[in-house]
Amino acid sequence: MRIGVLTSGGDCPGLNAVIRSVVHRAVVDHGDEVIGFRDGWRGLLECDYLKLxxxxxxxxxxxxxxxxxxxxxxxxxxxxxxxxxxGHVADLGLDAIIPIGGEGTLKAARLLSDGGLPIVGVPKTIDNDIAVTDVTFGFDTAVGVATEALDRLKTTAESHQRVLIVEVMGRHTGWIALHSGMAAGAHAIVVPERPFDIEELAARVGERFEAGKRFAIVVAAEGAKPREGSMAYDEGGKDIYGHERFAGIARQLSIELEQRLGKEARPVILGHVQRGGTPTAYDRVLATRFGWHAVEAVHRGEFGMMTALRGTDIVMVSLAEAVETLKTVPDERYAEAECVL
Amino acid sequence: MRIGVLTSGGDCPGLNAVIRSVVHRAVVDHGDEVIGFRDGWRGLLECDYLKLxxxxxxxxxxxxxxxxxxxxxxxxxxxxxxxxxxGHVADLGLDAIIPIGGEGTLKAARLLSDGGLPIVGVPKTIDNDIAVTDVTFGFDTAVGVATEALDRLKTTAESHQRVLIVEVMGRHTGWIALHSGMAAGAHAIVVPERPFDIEELAARVGERFEAGKRFAIVVAAEGAKPREGSMAYDEGGKDIYGHERFAGIARQLSIELEQRLGKEARPVILGHVQRGGTPTAYDRVLATRFGWHAVEAVHRGEFGMMTALRGTDIVMVSLAEAVETLKTVPDERYAEAECVL
Amino acid sequence: MRIGVLTSGGDCPGLNAVIRSVVHRAVVDHGDEVIGFRDGWRGLLECDYLKLxxxxxxxxxxxxxxxxxxxxxxxxxxxxxxxxxxGHVADLGLDAIIPIGGEGTLKAARLLSDGGLPIVGVPKTIDNDIAVTDVTFGFDTAVGVATEALDRLKTTAESHQRVLIVEVMGRHTGWIALHSGMAAGAHAIVVPERPFDIEELAARVGERFEAGKRFAIVVAAEGAKPREGSMAYDEGGKDIYGHERFAGIARQLSIELEQRLGKEARPVILGHVQRGGTPTAYDRVLATRFGWHAVEAVHRGEFGMMTALRGTDIVMVSLAEAVETLKTVPDERYAEAECVL
Amino acid sequence: MRIGVLTSGGDCPGLNAVIRSVVHRAVVDHGDEVIGFRDGWRGLLECDYLKLxxxxxxxxxxxxxxxxxxxxxxxxxxxxxxxxxxGHVADLGLDAIIPIGGEGTLKAARLLSDGGLPIVGVPKTIDNDIAVTDVTFGFDTAVGVATEALDRLKTTAESHQRVLIVEVMGRHTGWIALHSGMAAGAHAIVVPERPFDIEELAARVGERFEAGKRFAIVVAAEGAKPREGSMAYDEGGKDIYGHERFAGIARQLSIELEQRLGKEARPVILGHVQRGGTPTAYDRVLATRFGWHAVEAVHRGEFGMMTALRGTDIVMVSLAEAVETLKTVPDERYAEAECVL
Known part of the structure; x- marks a missing residue:
C-alpha cells in the first residue's frame, strides 16, 4: 500500500511520534510505502512531499x-x-491519507472524506477538547510544563507575599488550567466554561490572606472571562503600530485583584513554552499507539474514521462524530479541583 | 464524621497528594475530622496517629x-x-478508614472489611498491575523517570557502539518496561509475561548492527526471565556475607549478549529512583481525584469498595473484585511496541 | 556566638541553601546560636525574628x-x-549579622557596617552583575530555566516557520540573555550593554531565512534597547486603569521584525518563572559554600566584608568594593556567543 | 586553514557543543575548513573522516x-x-588538530604534539579531575543528574526508614560525590581521596537515627575504599561466566551498615545515566567557549596547548602541564560539605 501522512494546525508535542509510528508499522510490518506532505494541507494541494x-x-x-x-x-x-x-492522490497512487491535526484539520479531513478520499484521521490538540477521545497527545506535556512553572512560581509568590495570576493555554476550554491548577495546588482556577465573578474571586483570595497565608496562585485559562458586568473589561486600544495594546486575562486580573486586595499581584503568561519541546512519556506512548492503529485502520479499509482513546483501548470513531461537540470541563471535575469559582 | 487514613506498602509518588486531597475534601467541604495512622497498618494496630x-x-x-x-x-x-x-476504631470514634496501598494492602483492607470495619480503599502501585482500574498513580512518574534515563542512555550507547540493557521495575508485570520502552524507542523489551528466547533476542539486536546502526537499547523488567533452557541462568552463589552475589536480569543479559554479538554490552539498573520524588502532574491529578472520591464514598456509606479510574471517570469497585486478578500486558499492547520479543 | 541572618530583595534560588548552611556550620560546628529576621531589613528594624x-x-x-x-x-x-x-542587635546580644541580598541590600549592609554594626554579607542576584565575584547563586538556575524554555520553543518556531523573540531577565546587564542564548543556540541576542540597530537585527534574521532555514530565535534581555533613532519606540499609553498598556522589548521586536521580514514573529516573556523554584545543583553548592564561609568570617571577626567566588575559591571582599561597579558583559564574551549584534 | 577535530575517551555531555562551536567559529568567522575524524584517534590513524x-x-x-x-x-x-x-595530516593539508578528550587523550595529544603535530587540545572529563582548569564540561551535568536522583531517593528513604547508599561516578576523585552530596544534603560522603573507617561511618549514620531522624543518605564515589583493616572487603568471586560476581562499594556498604545499624540499607548505582543526554546550560556554555578559544589558539599558532577555565576567563595552558597532576578534593572542601568522614 501507499500511505500519505500530513500534520496540520498548531504545534503539539507528539506529532513526530505519530509520524514515526505510522512509518514503523506500515513500512516494517506491512511492507507499505509512506510519504509525508510538507506543511499540512498545503503539501497535499501542491503535491509537495518527501519519502518517509x-x-x-x-x-x-x-x-x-x-x-x-x-x-x-x-x-x-x-x-x-x-x-x-x-488528482494528486490518484497520481501518487495513494491508498490512504492520514492527517494528524486538531478540530480544523478534522473538519477538513471530513470534507475530503465526504468528497471521496480514503482518510483515517489522528486527533491532536493540546487543549484536550475533542469529546470522542478520553485524551489527546500533547495535553499531558502542556499540563506538565504548566505545572512545573506553577511549582516554581509558588516559592516566588510566597517569598514576596504576592498574588500571581498565571495564564495558561485554553481559549475555549479550561482543561489545561484545571489539570495544572489541581496538580500544583492553585488557590483559584478560572476557565472559559464558567464566567467568573471578580468580587467572588477577590473574596476567595482575600480569605486566604486573612487565614494567615502569605501568597496565592490563580490559574487562568487564556479564554476565561468575567461574568458580564462584574468587572470593567478593557477592550484594548491601539499602539503606535496599530496593534492592540492590552490583552490577556492575567494582566487584567492582576490589576483588579491588586486594587481589591491591597496585595501585590503580578501576571505570568506561559505562552508558547507549553506547546513545544520533548513530549512526556505519556504523550509519546499515546501518539505511538494512535499512529499504529491508524495504519491498522487503513489496512482494514476503515475510512472516514479517526483514532480515539477509550479507557486503555484505542478505538475508531467516525470523523463526523469527532467534530460534533467540544469537550468542556463538567461541573464535577470543577468540584474535585477544590478551588474553582 | 471522623476518618482515619493510612499508607502501606512500597513508596509511590502521589501518596501525599491522596492524603492532602482527603483532608481538603473532608475537613473543608464536609467539616469532618481526619487522623493519619503512622507507618501503615502498624499505626492502626498500635493506635499511633496524628491529627491531619x-x-x-x-x-x-x-x-x-x-x-x-x-x-x-x-x-x-x-x-x-x-x-x-x-477496638481502636471504636475508641477513636472513626466512621471510616481509608487505606492507600497496593495488592497486599488491598487484601488486608478486604480482610478488615470482611471483619466489619468501614473501609474505602485507594489503590496504589507503580507497577500498574491492578486490573480493575485503568491506571494507578505513581505509574506515570515511574515511566517518566525511566524514559528520561533511557533518553540519556541512548547518546551514551551510540557514542560507544554499545548495547545497553536497562533494568526497570516490574517483578510480575511488564507495564513500566513496555511504556518506557515505547516512549524512548527501545530496540527490544523483555517482560515477565513472556519468557524470552536469548537467541531470538541476540538475533534481533544483531540485525540492528548489521543494518548499520551503532548501538541498541534493551529494556528489561526486573522480573523478565529466559524461556526455560534458552539460557544458562545463574542462580547465584553466596558472598563473604552469605548474601547472594549475583542477581539481576540486566547483568546476565549484558554478559549473554556480549558473548553472542561481540559488542560491548553494559547493564544499567535504575532501581529506587523510579519510585521516589516529585510526582508528575498526571499522578498528582489522579491521586487528588482518588482522595476526593474516597471521601465521597465514605459519606455515601459505600464501604468495602475502592476507587478506580475508568476512562475519565472515577468509579467505585468492590475490594473483593480488586484483588482477584493481576493486570498483565496483553499481546496487542506488545505488538504496538514494535520491538517486543 | 549569636548570629542573625536575613534575606532581602528579589527572590533567588539558593537563599534557603545559604540559610541552612549558616545554621549547620554555626550551630553544629561552632555551637553558636542563630536567629533569622523576618522579611529582610524590616525584621531587623522591628525586631521580628525566629530561632533557627x-x-x-x-x-x-x-x-x-x-x-x-x-x-x-x-x-x-x-x-x-x-x-x-x-539597639536591637545589642538587646539580642548578636555578635554578627549576615544579610543575604543583591546590590541594594549590600549597599544597605555597607551603610549599617559603616554605622558600626558587625556585618558579613552574602551576595545574591540572579542577574550575575556583581563585579567582585565570578558568579552569584541563582544565576545558574535562571539560565537553566531560560535555556529549557528556549529548547522547547525551537521546535515550535521551526514547525511554524516563525521568529520567536524571547524576553529573559536582565534590566541592566545581559548575562542571562548571553548564557541562555549561547546554551540554546539562539540566532541573535540583544542586551542592555549594546543598544541594537533594528535594521541590522532584521538583516541578520533575514539572512537566516534566505539561507533556507525555517525559523529564528532572538533572545532579548528585558533591558535591551534600540540604538537611538533606529526604531520607533513605543513609550506606551495608559489603559483604563491608568496603567501602562504596552511594555516589553519582546513585543516591540516581534512587531518590528514581522513588518520587516514578512514572517510571523511572536513574543514570549519568561518572567518570574526564572527566579523561583528548586535551585540547580550548581547554585546549591555555591550557596552552601557562601553560607559556610560567611560563618567562618564572623568567627574571624572579618566584618564589613562579603563572600565572593574567585575561580574555585571562596574569598572575602570588602562591602565597599562590592557595590562599586556593575559587571557588564564584555565584548569578547559577546564575540564568543557568535550571534550577538 | 584546515582543521581536524576528534573526540576520544568516555562519553561526556558537551562534546557536540565543542564540535559545533569549532565549526561555527572556524567556518563562519575565519573561512576555515573543518573535518571530523571518526571514533577518536582511530579516525586519525585510519584517515576516516567526514566534512563538517x-x-x-x-x-x-x-x-x-x-x-x-x-x-x-x-x-x-x-x-x-x-x-x-x-602522513595523514600532510595528505589532508591540515593546519591543526583539535582533540577533545580526558587524561588519556591529552597524554596522547602531548605525545603527538611532541612528535611534531600542530595540536590544540580541549579537556573533557565528567570527573573534573584535571588540575589546570577550574572546571571541565560534563561535570555539571553529571552532578545535576546525580543530585536529581538523590532528591528523589530522599523521599523513598524517609518513607521506609532506610539507609540508602548511592554510588556515583569517580574512580580516582570524589568531585561528583562531593558536589552532588552537598547539593542534595547527603548525610555522609565517601570519596577515594580519604579511605573511610566503617565504624566511624556507621556511628555517624547511627547518631542520626538516635537523634530521631528516620532515614539517611550516603553518597559513595565508585572509587571510595575502606581504610585498611576497617572492613572485610569482598574481592569478589567468579560467576558461572567467569565474570566477577560482586563489585561495587555501594553494595558492600549497604550490607556492612545494615549489619551494624539494624536498619534496612539499600544500594543504588546511578551508572551511565550520569554521562549521557542533554548537557546543562552551564556545560553547553563552557563547551562552546572552549571550542571558540581552541580555534583562536590555532589561528595564533599556539600549539601544544589546551584550553582551560580560570575564574571567568578561558586561558591556554601547556599540554605538558595539563597532564601532570590529578585534581583531588582538598580538605577544606570536605569540611564545607559538613558531612564527610
Whole structure:
C-alpha cells in the first residue's frame, strides 16, 4: 500500500511520534510505502512531499514540533482543492491519507472524506477538547510544563507575599488550567466554561490572606472571562503600530485583584513554552499507539474514521462524530479541583 | 464524621497528594475530622496517629514519599489484629478508614472489611498491575523517570557502539518496561509475561548492527526471565556475607549478549529512583481525584469498595473484585511496541 | 556566638541553601546560636525574628524562595533606622549579622557596617552583575530555566516557520540573555550593554531565512534597547486603569521584525518563572559554600566584608568594593556567543 | 586553514557543543575548513573522516554523546602511529588538530604534539579531575543528574526508614560525590581521596537515627575504599561466566551498615545515566567557549596547548602541564560539605 501522512494546525508535542509510528508499522510490518506532505494541507494541494522510510524518522520520537512542518489553510481554499487533492492522490497512487491535526484539520479531513478520499484521521490538540477521545497527545506535556512553572512560581509568590495570576493555554476550554491548577495546588482556577465573578474571586483570595497565608496562585485559562458586568473589561486600544495594546486575562486580573486586595499581584503568561519541546512519556506512548492503529485502520479499509482513546483501548470513531461537540470541563471535575469559582 | 487514613506498602509518588486531597475534601467541604495512622497498618494496630488538618498537609502535594510513613505487616499478624483494630476504631470514634496501598494492602483492607470495619480503599502501585482500574498513580512518574534515563542512555550507547540493557521495575508485570520502552524507542523489551528466547533476542539486536546502526537499547523488567533452557541462568552463589552475589536480569543479559554479538554490552539498573520524588502532574491529578472520591464514598456509606479510574471517570469497585486478578500486558499492547520479543 | 541572618530583595534560588548552611556550620560546628529576621531589613528594624536550629532548616536545601521572607525597604527609612538596628542587635546580644541580598541590600549592609554594626554579607542576584565575584547563586538556575524554555520553543518556531523573540531577565546587564542564548543556540541576542540597530537585527534574521532555514530565535534581555533613532519606540499609553498598556522589548521586536521580514514573529516573556523554584545543583553548592564561609568570617571577626567566588575559591571582599561597579558583559564574551549584534 | 577535530575517551555531555562551536567559529568567522575524524584517534590513524560544515552540526548543541563517535586506543598503538598520523595530516593539508578528550587523550595529544603535530587540545572529563582548569564540561551535568536522583531517593528513604547508599561516578576523585552530596544534603560522603573507617561511618549514620531522624543518605564515589583493616572487603568471586560476581562499594556498604545499624540499607548505582543526554546550560556554555578559544589558539599558532577555565576567563595552558597532576578534593572542601568522614 501507499500511505500519505500530513500534520496540520498548531504545534503539539507528539506529532513526530505519530509520524514515526505510522512509518514503523506500515513500512516494517506491512511492507507499505509512506510519504509525508510538507506543511499540512498545503503539501497535499501542491503535491509537495518527501519519502518517509525508517532512516527519515530516526531520532524524532522525543523531538517536539513536526518534521513535516505545518500551516493553516482556509477552509474555502481547501474546498476548492478537493478535486486537485483527488488528482494528486490518484497520481501518487495513494491508498490512504492520514492527517494528524486538531478540530480544523478534522473538519477538513471530513470534507475530503465526504468528497471521496480514503482518510483515517489522528486527533491532536493540546487543549484536550475533542469529546470522542478520553485524551489527546500533547495535553499531558502542556499540563506538565504548566505545572512545573506553577511549582516554581509558588516559592516566588510566597517569598514576596504576592498574588500571581498565571495564564495558561485554553481559549475555549479550561482543561489545561484545571489539570495544572489541581496538580500544583492553585488557590483559584478560572476557565472559559464558567464566567467568573471578580468580587467572588477577590473574596476567595482575600480569605486566604486573612487565614494567615502569605501568597496565592490563580490559574487562568487564556479564554476565561468575567461574568458580564462584574468587572470593567478593557477592550484594548491601539499602539503606535496599530496593534492592540492590552490583552490577556492575567494582566487584567492582576490589576483588579491588586486594587481589591491591597496585595501585590503580578501576571505570568506561559505562552508558547507549553506547546513545544520533548513530549512526556505519556504523550509519546499515546501518539505511538494512535499512529499504529491508524495504519491498522487503513489496512482494514476503515475510512472516514479517526483514532480515539477509550479507557486503555484505542478505538475508531467516525470523523463526523469527532467534530460534533467540544469537550468542556463538567461541573464535577470543577468540584474535585477544590478551588474553582 | 471522623476518618482515619493510612499508607502501606512500597513508596509511590502521589501518596501525599491522596492524603492532602482527603483532608481538603473532608475537613473543608464536609467539616469532618481526619487522623493519619503512622507507618501503615502498624499505626492502626498500635493506635499511633496524628491529627491531619489543613496546616498538616500544607506543601505536601508535590512531595514524593508519604508523610505518614509506611511499613509492611505480616498478613497473619494483621489477621490476629482485627479485633484490636476494631477496638481502636471504636475508641477513636472513626466512621471510616481509608487505606492507600497496593495488592497486599488491598487484601488486608478486604480482610478488615470482611471483619466489619468501614473501609474505602485507594489503590496504589507503580507497577500498574491492578486490573480493575485503568491506571494507578505513581505509574506515570515511574515511566517518566525511566524514559528520561533511557533518553540519556541512548547518546551514551551510540557514542560507544554499545548495547545497553536497562533494568526497570516490574517483578510480575511488564507495564513500566513496555511504556518506557515505547516512549524512548527501545530496540527490544523483555517482560515477565513472556519468557524470552536469548537467541531470538541476540538475533534481533544483531540485525540492528548489521543494518548499520551503532548501538541498541534493551529494556528489561526486573522480573523478565529466559524461556526455560534458552539460557544458562545463574542462580547465584553466596558472598563473604552469605548474601547472594549475583542477581539481576540486566547483568546476565549484558554478559549473554556480549558473548553472542561481540559488542560491548553494559547493564544499567535504575532501581529506587523510579519510585521516589516529585510526582508528575498526571499522578498528582489522579491521586487528588482518588482522595476526593474516597471521601465521597465514605459519606455515601459505600464501604468495602475502592476507587478506580475508568476512562475519565472515577468509579467505585468492590475490594473483593480488586484483588482477584493481576493486570498483565496483553499481546496487542506488545505488538504496538514494535520491538517486543 | 549569636548570629542573625536575613534575606532581602528579589527572590533567588539558593537563599534557603545559604540559610541552612549558616545554621549547620554555626550551630553544629561552632555551637553558636542563630536567629533569622523576618522579611529582610524590616525584621531587623522591628525586631521580628525566629530561632533557627537544625530542625528549622530541615528540608529547605532544595526549596526555592526564602523561608525568612523578603521585602524592600527604602534606603532613607533604613538610614533613619541605624540606631534602632544597633539597639536591637545589642538587646539580642548578636555578635554578627549576615544579610543575604543583591546590590541594594549590600549597599544597605555597607551603610549599617559603616554605622558600626558587625556585618558579613552574602551576595545574591540572579542577574550575575556583581563585579567582585565570578558568579552569584541563582544565576545558574535562571539560565537553566531560560535555556529549557528556549529548547522547547525551537521546535515550535521551526514547525511554524516563525521568529520567536524571547524576553529573559536582565534590566541592566545581559548575562542571562548571553548564557541562555549561547546554551540554546539562539540566532541573535540583544542586551542592555549594546543598544541594537533594528535594521541590522532584521538583516541578520533575514539572512537566516534566505539561507533556507525555517525559523529564528532572538533572545532579548528585558533591558535591551534600540540604538537611538533606529526604531520607533513605543513609550506606551495608559489603559483604563491608568496603567501602562504596552511594555516589553519582546513585543516591540516581534512587531518590528514581522513588518520587516514578512514572517510571523511572536513574543514570549519568561518572567518570574526564572527566579523561583528548586535551585540547580550548581547554585546549591555555591550557596552552601557562601553560607559556610560567611560563618567562618564572623568567627574571624572579618566584618564589613562579603563572600565572593574567585575561580574555585571562596574569598572575602570588602562591602565597599562590592557595590562599586556593575559587571557588564564584555565584548569578547559577546564575540564568543557568535550571534550577538 | 584546515582543521581536524576528534573526540576520544568516555562519553561526556558537551562534546557536540565543542564540535559545533569549532565549526561555527572556524567556518563562519575565519573561512576555515573543518573535518571530523571518526571514533577518536582511530579516525586519525585510519584517515576516516567526514566534512563538517554548518549543516553537519545543525541541531547537535543540546545533544549528548558525540556525533563523531569515540573509541579507546592503546597508547603503544598510538605511539607506533605517530608517523602515520603525520602522513595523514600532510595528505589532508591540515593546519591543526583539535582533540577533545580526558587524561588519556591529552597524554596522547602531548605525545603527538611532541612528535611534531600542530595540536590544540580541549579537556573533557565528567570527573573534573584535571588540575589546570577550574572546571571541565560534563561535570555539571553529571552532578545535576546525580543530585536529581538523590532528591528523589530522599523521599523513598524517609518513607521506609532506610539507609540508602548511592554510588556515583569517580574512580580516582570524589568531585561528583562531593558536589552532588552537598547539593542534595547527603548525610555522609565517601570519596577515594580519604579511605573511610566503617565504624566511624556507621556511628555517624547511627547518631542520626538516635537523634530521631528516620532515614539517611550516603553518597559513595565508585572509587571510595575502606581504610585498611576497617572492613572485610569482598574481592569478589567468579560467576558461572567467569565474570566477577560482586563489585561495587555501594553494595558492600549497604550490607556492612545494615549489619551494624539494624536498619534496612539499600544500594543504588546511578551508572551511565550520569554521562549521557542533554548537557546543562552551564556545560553547553563552557563547551562552546572552549571550542571558540581552541580555534583562536590555532589561528595564533599556539600549539601544544589546551584550553582551560580560570575564574571567568578561558586561558591556554601547556599540554605538558595539563597532564601532570590529578585534581583531588582538598580538605577544606570536605569540611564545607559538613558531612564527610
Amino acid at each position: 522510510d525508517l532512516d527519515a524518522v530516526s531520532g524524532i520520537l522525543a523531538r517536539g514540533g513536526t518534521m513535516l512542518g505545518s500551516s493553516r489553510v482556509q477552509p474555502a481554499h481547501l474546498r476548492d482543492g478537493v478535486e486537485r487533492a483527488k | 488538618d489543613l496546616d498538616a498537609v500544607s506543601g505536601i502535594l508535590a512531595r514524593g514519599g508519604t508523610m505518614l510513613g509506611s511499613s509492611r505487616v505480616q498478613p497473619a499478624h494483621l489477621r490476629d489484629g482485627v479485633e484490636r483494630a476494631k | 536550629d537544625l530542625d528549622a532548616v530541615s528540608g529547605i536545601l532544595a526549596r526555592g524562595g526564602t523561608m525568612l521572607g523578603s521585602s524592600r525597604v527604602q534606603p532613607a527609612h533604613l538610614r533613619d533606622g541605624v540606631e534602632r538596628a544597633k | 560544515d554548518l549543516d553537519a552540526v545543525s541541531g547537535i548543541l543540546a545533544r549528548g554523546g558525540t556525533m563523531l563517535g569515540s573509541s579507546r586506543v592503546q597508547p603503544a598503538h598510538l605511539r607506533d602511529g605517530v608517523e602515520r598520523a603525520k
